[in-house]
Amino acid sequence: MTPPIVQIRELSKLYRHGDIDVTALDRITLDILAGEFLALMGPSGSGKSTLLHIIAGIDRPTSGECLVQGTDVANLSETALAEWRNRNVGFVFQTFNLVPVLTAYENVELPLLLTSLSSRERRGHVEAALELVGLSDRMKHLPRQMSGGQEQRVAIARALVTDPTLIVADEPTGNLDAHSAADVMILLQRLNREMGKTVIMVTHDPRAAAYAQRTVHLEKGEMLNDSGQSSVVSHQ
């Protein structure tokens, strides 16, 4: 059986608003298999983005454990966590978050600047990533010269250029029209099926969630149901 790439045990997250503690996640337990395409669904405030952020190592839990590839990301220092993210996680955001003054090529190259790759090696990786998302002819375009769908594809290229095992996508189709959204979802599905990337996606959109192999629903910080992989996934 494929081992879980993400192991979450009794994970809770509390936010403090003044004197009041708000529970964002309440004792979540979840395993995600390597090579899975998982959709996290739920209404606003359900805690799905918080869960995604903790898995991706950009937020820390209040209690519980989150092991990603065997590493307890909550125990890493800020610097070690940043390096870990660079090596292991690719991010895709709802609003693309490309650097507006950099071309598509340079945006994709950005995470590689933190590696020891030479300029020539970086070029190879960037061109391959842009070719994969079908934007080889847009390398020198600035974000403002591209459509939303193209921008999101550049963001996906940026997410996979370091060859991470995990791709996290927070509402990747939230700012796209139906046609572009379908293109982006097909692309994420290809990354999962053809390249074996584990994709964890937060979405409101059932059409987007339909591309995932498995859907987990959250509400008020608790897991409501899990669509599949019962042999390796449990929830409380």
Add this chain to the structure above:
Amino acid sequence: MTITGFVLRNACRNKRRLILTVLSVSISLFLLTILLTALKLMVEPPTTEQASLRIVARHRVSLANVLPEKYQYRIERMPGVEYCSKFTWFGGIYIDEASSNFAQFACDPERIFRIFPEAIVDPRQEEEFVKEKTACIVGRKVAERFGWKVGDRITLLGQLWPCDLELVVRGFYHSEGLDETLVFFHHDYFDELLGKRGIVGTFWIKVTNADVIPGLIDRIDAAFRNTDAETKTETERAFQLGFISMIGNVKLFIGSICTVIVFTMLLVTASTMSMAIRERLREISVLKALGFTGVMIFGLILAESCGLALTGGVLGCFGAKVLAETLDVYKLSKGFLPMFPVTAEILTAGMLVALGLGVISSLAPAYTSLRTSVVTGLKELD
């Protein structure tokens, strides 16, 4: 792309703001360089190698008091004295007050250019000067300013002294280090106009070597102790600095202006950097998510801030140097500034101020960006 290229792209993303900020820093640093040069000229006037072999004897009470001419005879015979010349500031008016900001000195014509060997005079002109009682030798710059030629007659109206001078220009001197705006004329002629009173402002003395100076100063002052006109003898440098101190605390005044300029620059640059980083908080959060560490983010902000300040610094400081070397500062300042050397020391000080400005301006925005968590930063965009 390199990290340097990334910093440059970020710095240039708002070109209007970039230009305005660099301009404000460069203009401020231009002013700072000019003020620092002026300050240096006032508190540390330029000197020459020969100046270390000269001492000045004046009245112990003040420069306004005079010494008897006869002191020269005794000073000249002291061991270690090579030459001694009477040296009296005339302070006369030429045409009008605005045109009179050049110094005129009554001196011993046959000795003065032995005491100031760095003032280069044509030997024939010097000979003419020595022979003719009303002759004068003038500095190159002052001659150029007024278009004086050999044989021209100039009249200097006495302000401090009850006499007017009718001088004939007999030659010019030029010099690398010495002020080129001075006028030298015969002390005998001056004394004659005063009615042979036998008084002298100061004695300018050239010594045989620097080692004799401390002992000689003591000997001169001791020789005239308990007389009606006791002397105060000091090195030429000390004399110049003492003279400058009479114009008040200029150092404090100019220093205050410099501080205000630096503080204003700091506010402008810090404000620009804060705005620039505030606008990019979400992008910085994305960079952090991609793996940029806190130290790297701080480095990027620091590099951008320092780059901006140093660009302004180069334009301002070196702009001041180029202008000072290109323009005729003496003419522009109507004779107030005979020279205006923007030294390497001042350029270094200006660039250090620019660097400090860049570093300090980056601290607050760097702190804000580092304190903001990735999640908080990302929420700003959603």
